[in-house]
Amino acid sequence: MSEHSGHSEHSEHDLQREVSELEGKSTTASRLFDLRLIIGGLFVVYGVIVTIAGINPSDSSLDKSEGVNINLWTGIAMLLLGIFFLGWLKLRPTPPVELAEVPEGEEGA
DSSP: OHHHHHHHHHHHHHHHHHHHHHHHHHHHHHHHTOHHHHHHHHHHHHHHHHHHHHHSOOHHHHHHTTTOOHHHHHHHHHHHHHHHHHHHHHHSOOOOOOOOOOOGGGSOO
């Protein structure tokens, strides 16, 4: 009988280790797929592209927009919005995922 209890302690320790590893992976995945990171990254990338396009506007594009360099202003706005989202993520990171504990009597149910 002592062999069985030693085996259950060992397997419970392994189970706890696996649970803590899964919690770490879950937290990493939730931080990786945080919408603020995705939205901020996309706005920064597109903002850079549109700003570069707006640095040397053609005369026809300025005529279409009634003299306003719309690509430059839109690119700068997109960059600022992307930086805002990334800054928000940096200042308020995703909290760790809290898993509900299963009561002792309901584990096998």
